[in-house]
Amino acid sequence: MIFVSDADVRRYVPFEEVLRGVERAFIALHTGASTVFEVVRGRGGGDDHFFAIKSARDGSIPLLGLKAGSYAPSNRTRGLPAHSSTTLLIDDLTGLPIALVEANYLNALRTSAADALAVRALARTDATTLSIIGIGAQAVFEALAVQHVRPIRRILAVSRSEERRRPFMEALRERSDISVEFTDAESAARRADILVTVTPSQTPLVHADWIRPGTHISAMGADDMGKQELDVELIARASLWVDHPEQAVRIGEAQHAFRSGRITLEQLHGCTLGHLLAQPDCYNRSSEDITVFDSSGIAIQDIAAAYVAQRCVVAGRARSEA
């Protein structure tokens, strides 16, 4: 049994490795090698503590695994992060536990890795303007992930909170020299080549009419019933891609268009990120298409990222000791 801490992940795990692991995991899900189990949701103590367990079997490694994740926004008043995640990896054949991975930093990497994979597969190759709505802790990872796969030269950022601007800019400046301009949602959406939404919003922040032809949108925020970042009209007009159809229509951005009958589950079965990665020519993008990636976040990402982390950390520790 190996224990991997957040500090280990920061020190030893490159984003590129997580990206490759998550790509392999999405392809394995598409080919049927992997299975995502039901998500368990519950409440903790306090008014605002939501708890979820996401689990899966990744037949391509192979491993079983689960991530226990909590969201307790009042943690901020305690000087603690609102999100906390822990991933347990289990041997696929024997059922014995293999590794426990503190997955706070890693969760940010695995989420932004899915974004990078979707942007790489869907966004125009000449995309230079990235707009980001929501500048919480995850936004910096999204900005870096998009830069990893597209030649971004300008970032337009949107936040209702003045006090978050400085931490966002400082975190970004540490690892990127791209300038940031703060603006409103409409202006950011209208000027975007790539638009990333990364908020806990429960009402649409982006309207269909704001989006130029050829724009790619990654909707990263919706991961629970009631959450919504894009209006239904935008989802219905766009070429929509999801991480997991059943989960997307239940807790992802797609839930609203699905419930109002604008999209069907059958239609989404052909439109998964795994399909796009396994068979890139399954989609012929026209330069006018608006594409949307709906990331609800699935357990195979967690397992793949934790497996990569465990391997990188074991190798890194061995090098440190040598």
Next chain:
Amino acid sequence: MIFVSDADVRRYVPFEEVLRGVERAFIALHTGASTVFEVVRGRGGGDDHFFAIKSARDGSIPLLGLKAGSYAPSNRTRGLPAHSSTTLLIDDLTGLPIALVEANYLNALRTSAADALAVRALARTDATTLSIIGIGAQAVFEALAVQHVRPIRRILAVSRSEERRRPFMEALRERSDISVEFTDAESAARRADILVTVTPSQTPLVHADWIRPGTHISAMGADDMGKQELDVELIARASLWVDHPEQAVRIGEAQHAFRSGRITLEQLHGCTLGHLLAQPDCYNRSSEDITVFDSSGIAIQDIAAAYVAQRCVVAGRARSEA
């Protein structure tokens, strides 16, 4: 984050402490302080690897927690145990992980603790003959748990496997001086004051007509769809008590009588172990009653046992270091 190993549990955790923790947990479930979440079930690699995640919030500690458990019988050919369990405890307020507990030995304690609580509440106080059907690894714990609460003088044991007899007797002899007689299921059932079934059977092993008035039965084996140790007639005739009504009628011994309409979910809501422990006079046993406890195994037992283990191990380590 504290890591507790099986060896720690064996060294530092007395059965009596687990018994008290599990009792408190059942009472908290009855009073509504605790919530059991949905069980996740999946398959691992290999033909025979079944995987389950049981999770709950125990509002009486308070803690969130989950147990990942595997059953892979072909492990025996690898020199590994068929069952393996790992429990993660999570802070109820902040969502931060608190302890990871290797729960193989502990699982045996928490399961037999529920049996002891049921026997203490339901069996005649003068019960001296204990019959056990099934003598796998769990059976020794059940024998010791029943002896903990009743003046057992004789054990009748039933096993189809000759080769398991010696390990069972040796394990029992280490901690008890009660003699064991091997016999067949009918003879053991007919002579029992207390009968414990602890098998993975999928067909009834015990028939209603074999059971004398006044006998208590703990059906410990059924914890999945299709498992069955007692015939439906016996369940229908007895005073039936369960750990968790919804889970009992889905995966417990009660599933068969429920599906054939002999018992209802409503009837079980009044007949929980928690109710019996919180309000002992909710049931007035006549000396002729046949009582049955259906243990399907619930997450609050795992959380309570892991919490007890964590406290005992931290205290034990501190004493060792002093």
